[in-house]
Amino acid sequence: MxxxxxxxxxxxxxxxxxxxxxxxxxxxxxxxxxxxxxxxxxxxxxxxxxxxxxxxxxxxxxxxxxxxxxxxxxxxxxxxxxxxxxxxxxxxxxxxxxxxxxxxxxxxxxxxxxxxxxxxxxxxxxxxxxxxxxxxxxxxxxxxxxxxxxxxRSCPVQDEIKAFLDSGKLGKIKWVRCNHYSIRQSIGKRAAPLAPPTTCDYNLWLGPAQDIPILREKFHYDWHWNWNTGNGELGNWGPHILDDLRNVVFRDKIPLPKRVMAGGGRLGLGDAGETPNTHFVYFDTGEVPVIMDVHNLPRGKEVKANDFYRRRRTNAFLVIECENGYYAGGRGGGKAYDLNGKEVAKFSGDGGRSHAANFINAMRSRKTSDLKAEIEQIHYSSAWCHLGNISYRLGQNSDIDQARSRMKDLEQWQEVCGDFSAHMEANQIALQPGDFRLGPLLEIDAAKETFVGETATPEALALLRREYRKGFEVPDTV
Ligand SMILES: NC(=O)c1ccc[n+]([C@@H]2O[C@H](COP(=O)([O-])OP(=O)(O)OC[C@H]3O[C@@H](n4cnc5c(N)ncnc54)[C@H](O)[C@@H]3O)[C@@H](O)[C@H]2O)c1
The missing domain is CATH 3.40.50.720 (NAD(P)-binding Rossmann-like Domain)
Incomplete structure (x- = not known):
């Protein structure tokens, strides 16, 4: 005991x-x-x-x-x-x-x-x-x-990209698009709850999460797609891509966005997953607009390949649109192009091979400033994902025309709405009422890490934290 x-x-x-x-x-x-x-x-x-x-x-x-x-x-x-x-x-x-x-x-x-x-x-x-x-x-x-x-964050290429952006060759940054497109299959939907593996102590596995029936087929890994344990694809890939955004574009100067709005749905699957497999988010950063677009359906019903970002025919994570061209890249590096699409620079990295060593070095020096991914910054990058999820979870049954009309003048929002419609068409998905959700434009007080204004409803505020299972509570006072 x-x-x-x-x-x-x-x-x-x-x-x-x-x-x-x-x-x-x-x-x-x-x-x-x-x-x-x-x-x-x-x-x-x-x-x-x-x-x-x-x-x-x-x-x-x-x-x-x-x-x-x-x-x-x-x-x-x-x-x-x-x-x-x-x-x-x-x-x-x-x-x-x-x-x-x-x-x-x-x-x-x-x-x-x-x-x-x-x-x-x-x-x-x-x-x-x-x-x-x-x-x-x-x-x-x-x-x-x-x-x-x-x-x-431990990959030297990030500093090279920053230096390139600072060189002014591409001119000023106008806006940023963050994408992640990869195919994921249905996780199944059981009538009777899944029994955890007999090799697993389920109480310990659950910890802070609620003890509610699991209706997916697979116990491990697919916890990502239920809110009780996971944060969906936005919470899975978003922390990487939005961390790159916060680091490379905003130099860690923007802890949280000012406003966030999301749309999407869990589409074409009919499974026990709850998190959206098609999810787009607008982040009002107070500087340049940022759109994140994540989906797990293929490029088309007959094309079983990962989708690409239509405008640029790339599935790069981060597309930094500038006055004189753009940068498109992922974790391993990327390329910069001029306005004619001609490659003007290339960056290759090692995917962050030295991150573990960086941690150990900081343990020896006892200086948090030696850490490449000090917890506070990665808390913020994770929080951007949570905000995109909260807007989605608060979302009401809607359609893409209503979504478009929410931000008529924001070109990048109109673009992602158009991309969504094209993606649905390519996958031959005819949306039924309730399939597509549009969330509120949440207003954020970054210093207090909470919502303000009309959208700071009890439902929104409740999603900033969770109910912890008894014995596994995160304490108010640490
Ligand atoms: N940085 C990256 O590139 C990267 C890549 C993949 C996954 N991840 C992250 O790593 C985490 C794990 O992902 P995964 O793909 O290995 O998932 P997984 O489901 O395959 O593995 C999770 C493991 O944690 C164990 N576990 C659950 N409760 C535990 C507890 N109380 N004590 C000890 N172990 C416990 C599970 O039994 C399981 O073996 C996720 O948070 C994921 O987001 C990061």
Missing amino acids: LTNRRTFLRNATLATTALSASRVMGANEKIRVASIGLGGQGQGNAGRMAAVPGVEIAMLCDPDTNALDAAKGKHPGATTVQDLRKVIEAKDIDAVVVSTGNHWHVLAALWACQAGKDVYVEKPISHNIWEGRKLVEAARKYNRIVQGGTQQ
Whole structure:
């Protein structure tokens, strides 16, 4: 039986704070890391951490013993545990890597901070905006090194792109389009709830999420497409792409947008997923307009290939439209073109190979400024996604003409509405009432991380946070 959580945390905090206070890591001293969450990304993260000189994967944690067994094969010296509270309790663990489902990110990371451990936490760093801020508060209060998992921030190409934009060759930035198009199939719809795998301790897997029936076919990974555990495709790819936007275009000077409006639907699937598979968002940044467009249907019913951004025939993540041309690129780099479409510059990166090493270096220097993806910035980038999801979730049954008329004068909004209609036509989807939702234009108070004005309804405000399952609450005071 585990100790009562509060007593446990208090003890753990006292014990390990004392430990870390007395522990100044030498440049060559071994750093003992625990890898929490060992699905696809967690296994990868454990391998990438283990490859950093001076790092030992000392503990592996996953409520599913299948995942533990697979990871143990690669890190035979590590202790395995199903309950992450055992990791938090372990005094000889210096840092944790959190690669669980999104619903666990903040609580796992926050407990680790309270226990005096440093944290590498996957994107989106939070499941909702409120808890993301709590993690930032915990990082500050306990003086922790906390890195977000947007690894491309460690790629040198981002600075090269910034320098190119600053050179003025493309002129001023006019607007930005952020895209992600990839095909995803139906996740099924069961009549009877799915039984979790017998190898998995479901209580631990659920943690802060609600215990509600799972009607999809697959237990792992597809949690992304139910709000209880995931944040949809916008919360999956958005944290990368919007993080690039916030970094490369806005230089981390715009924490949150001023206004956000979303439209879309879960279309052409008829499955148990709740998050939209077709989702477009307008971000009023106070500077140039930004549109994000995400979808998971193919280019067309008969063309089973990923879609592309029509205007530019590219599926680049980030299209930065400038006076004299544009830049289009993804995590690995990109290209710049002039107004005639002629390539004028090319950038190639390494996808952020050194992100784990960057984290470990910052652990040794104890300087948050050494981190490429310091938690506060990645909290903001994650929050942009949450805002786009909130507008969608508040959305009413609508149609694309109503969407168009909401922002008649915004050329980029008209463009994405046109792209949506063309995409529906290409996939031969005739929208039925209730299929397409249009959300409110939410007004945001960036300093307070809340909504203001007419759209600050109780429903909107409620979506800034969640109901936590008993025993797994993110605390108000960290
Ligand atoms: N940075 C990137 O490029 C990148 C790429 C892929 C995924 N991710 C992120 O990594 C996370 C994991 O994604 P995935 O694809 O591996 O998902 P997944 O479903 O395959 O794996 C999640 C694992 O976490 C485990 N888990 C659940 N609760 C846990 C707990 N309390 N303690 C320990 N483990 C727990 C699950 O049992 C599962 O094995 C997601 O948040 C995702 O957004 C990031």
